[in-house]
Amino acid sequence: MNRNITTYQFVQQKINLFLWYFYDFLRSIFLRRYIKEIKELGSTEKSIFKEYSGLDMNQDEIVSYVREWDASICADNNTDFYNINRSLALRMIAGNIGVQLIQVGLYRHLKKVLKFDINFMDFGCCSATMSFLFKDRFRKAYFVEADEESLEYISFKIKKLNPDNFKGLHPDQLDEIDNNSLDFVLAYDVFEHIEDPSPTIAAIDKKIKVGGYLLYRAPWGGTFFGNYPNHGPNVKNNFMVNGGAEIVSQKYRRIKSISIIDFYYKQGLFQKVKT
Secondary structure (H helix, E strand, O other), rough: EEEEEEEHHHHHHHHHHHHHHHHHHHHHHHHHHHOOOOOOOHHHHHHHHHHHHOOOOOOHHHHHHHHHHHHHHHHHHHOOOOOOOOOOOHHHHHHHHHHHOOOOHHHHHHHHOOOOOOOEEOOOOOOOOOHOHHHHHEEEEEEEOOOOOHHHHHHHHHHHOOOOOEEEEEEHHHOOOOOOEEEEEEEEHHHOOOOOOHHHHHHHHHHHHEEEEEEEEEEOOOOOOEEEOOOOOOOOHHHHHHOOHHHHHHHHHEEEOOHHHHHHHOEEEEOOOOO
């Protein structure tokens, strides 16, 4: 044991490590169980996820896919794309694909509540795996992501799958979306990463039409054993005192919880009832 840490910290590290391995084990079980149910999953997602998970790997398919992604971005930007961090970027995005694939409860709820021919936004989408499962239901769709690598991946996927009226945006580009135009906004496990989510929620609210829906989850605290390093310590307080909570409580009617975390924090699916 490292003598620079306390016994409590050592035990905490071991517990978190065990929970991660157990989660990784559950992820593979859920994937095998539900991959047939999620038939809409694109071949691009399958190939990159195989590289990450080691499940039924097809090296030729993976190499071909990665080279195509690489070449498309290089051609667009005239740069040596990820010449150092390529594998790290791929692994991060592939990891997010895995995380989104095991959100079976969210998938089933979206399957019930997402209507057809709607204007949709996935805010903080990363790989946007979950949203793309429902791509046939969107008239217009915006995939908003601050991470550069993820946004490049979204742009590549939009080109490859060629859906009409889909667009990848940085959060600073929300003005490209008309006010009062969105029927549904998904912001799942996003706001806890923003030091002050209130201005972000206010900007998103302007885009949602009355009668539209906001589905969000933000596990402010992180884990049972401490905060995640990328969950700001003042995020929840800033949400409560700087207007974010007030916007949700005054303009939206809570419909249902999606998970235990939603129930605990009074989050989940909301419908906008007034401007």
